[in-house]
Amino acid sequence: MGPEQIRNGDFQGLMIHHSQVTLWRSRKAQTAAQKLRSTLDSERRAGRRVILSEENILGNIRSNVDTMSIYPNIQSSLDRLQPAFEQVDVFYISIRPLDVWWNSCLSFAIRHFRRPPSAMQLDCIAFNSAGGWRTVIQAVCDAFPKAKVKVVEFGALTAKPIVQLAEVSGWQDLSHLEQKHQILNRSKTIKNLKEILEGRGDSIGIARLAQKGEGRKLNMFSETGLGMLFEAYERDLAWLRCKTDDRITFLEAPK
DSSP states (O other), X not given: OOHHHHHSGGGTTSSOOGGGOOHHHHHHHHHHHHHHHHHHXXXXXXXXXXXXXXXXXXXXXXXXXXXXSSSTTHHHHHHHHHHHHTTOOXXXXXXXXXXXXXXXXXXXXXXXXXXXXXXXXXXXXXXXXXXXXXXXXXXXXHHOTTSEEEEEETTSSTTOHHHHHHHHHOOOOOTTOOOOOOOOSOOOOHHHHHHHHHHHTOHHHHHHHTTSOSSSOOOOOOHHHHHHHHHHHHHHHHHHHHTOSTTEEEEOOOO
């Protein structure tokens, strides 16, 4: 089940932005969670495994950018999904270096709903990210203590989607599947982002991107900010390599 099924139909309302939470939306989310739980239970009784793929399970980009922190409302997001996911036995989380991840978030935000952040806001993002992915992974472990958590570093299986599916699902024989090379949701180039800001008449945003060049790879952070994000990610990797929780497995990308 992918985003199309999870966000629409019987499950519509399950994924809601934290700022949009109302009593009516909360009740709608509860109903959607109960329906999803019923669907998953039915599949389980039939002896089938179900994979749910949804990028906003932990939160969404708008919340990250608005609060300048990594999945600030993860606990409420997981609490909302808990009735549906109580019997889920494996969570699969992909992580990447924090500077790469944040620049991707900011590129998406600039494209859709926000001007580039100021230097002070960028420093705040770097400071707020000190907990890194560890806080996110631990939140999942705390919310679902019976589940295993598979953490895969972006790049480890990115070019091998069939192998990745086997890792996620536990299915062994996937030889009948054909691999197709397709890049989805690719970040816009810096030039494209400038054109978007020009179309909005956002002179402040244009000025903030003025020193970022014209290439594809966006980096909004100062050397200090990059250093803070790098150190936080290195702490994440060290923690994952130590295997302090036997529920967590980690597949690292080749360096």
